[in-house]
Amino acid sequence: MLVTPTSATLGPVPEQRPRHVSAPSRIRDQPTWLISRTYGRSHRLLTDGFASSGAGLRSYHYRLLAALEEGGPVGQADLGRGTSLDRSDVVNMLGELERLGLIERTVNPSNRRRNIVTITPAGIRQLQALDHVVEEIQERVLAPLSQNERRQLTNLLRKLADAG
Numbered sequence: 001m002l003v004t005p006t007s008a009t010l011g012p013v014p015e016q017r018p019r020h021v022s023a024p025s026r027i028r029d030q031p032t033w034l035i036s037r038t039y040g041r042s043h044r045l046l047t048d049g050f051a052s053s054g055a056g057l058r059s060y061h062y063r064l065l066a067a068l069e070e071g072g073p074v075g076q077a078d079l080g081r082g083t084s085l086d087r088s089d090v091v092n093m094l095g096e097l098e099r100l101g102l103i104e105r106t107v108n109p110s111n112r113r114r115n116i117v118t119i120t121p122a123g124i125r126q127l128q129a130l131d132h133v134v135e136e137i138q139e140r141v142l143a144p145l146s147q148n149e150r151r152q153l154t155n156l157l158r159k160l161a162d163a164g
Contacts, residue, residue, distance in 0.1 A: 042141045049133045055126060056100075060085060060093055062134065065102060065127040068119035075108060076115050102126055
């Protein structure tokens, strides 16, 4: 007969605590790892910030509204290219913004198969409210850095982004 040990025969089982596991040393200081970790944290904070704003919008909506407010009326395809969003996704995102009354789409008189997108006054007000959310998140992400370090980081990240 096979006897298997039980807690009665072994005594109390020590409580297992999860062990903190850090990144392996070979990747811990790699820029790609650090950028990914920082991106993950900032993305979570932005997602939570937009969710808590109560508007039901996400960062890509903010990007579209900001581009429209800054650049004025534009075609959907150009808007997608300018914001680095996929053209097919832009159509759905603009539909969401249009249902909320934040943008208007009108037929392009020079090419009736295309739409011109314009931000509405309500869209401008919503964008300004979301600006405050984004500013707060930027502050939280960059809190450990001095003003000089923030400028340096921004300049270096811009240089890396422009290279790709």
